[in-house]
Amino acid sequence: MNPDKFLKELLSAVNVVTTISDAEKAGYDCGKNGANTTNCDFRLFARPELTKAWERGNARAMKEKKP
Numbered sequence: 219m220n221p222d223k224f225l226k227e228l229l230s231a232v233n234v235v236t237t238i239s240d241a242e243k244a245g246y247d248c249g250k251n252g253a254n255t256t257n258c259d260f261r262l263f264a265r266p267e268l269t270k271a272w273e274r275g276n277a278r279a280m281k282e283k284k285p
Contacts, residue, residue, distance in 0.1 A: 236261050238271045245272035249279025 241262045248257040263269045 236264070236268055238267060241268040241271035242275035245275030245277075246279045247275075248272075249276040249283070 244257040244259070244262050248254075251257070261268075262272050
């Protein structure tokens, strides 16, 4: 594959997802239901603010799971 084409496709894939809300919901889902290819997709971690939102959602779900 042409490196320029690959880079263009990769950058467009990163920009497809994600809002802060989407990332937080995915983190919550991961905490409640376990990791899968949707709630741990690499695009959810493409920017620091998305990673932080995912972590917030995951932490909230983990708190709810504690007895």
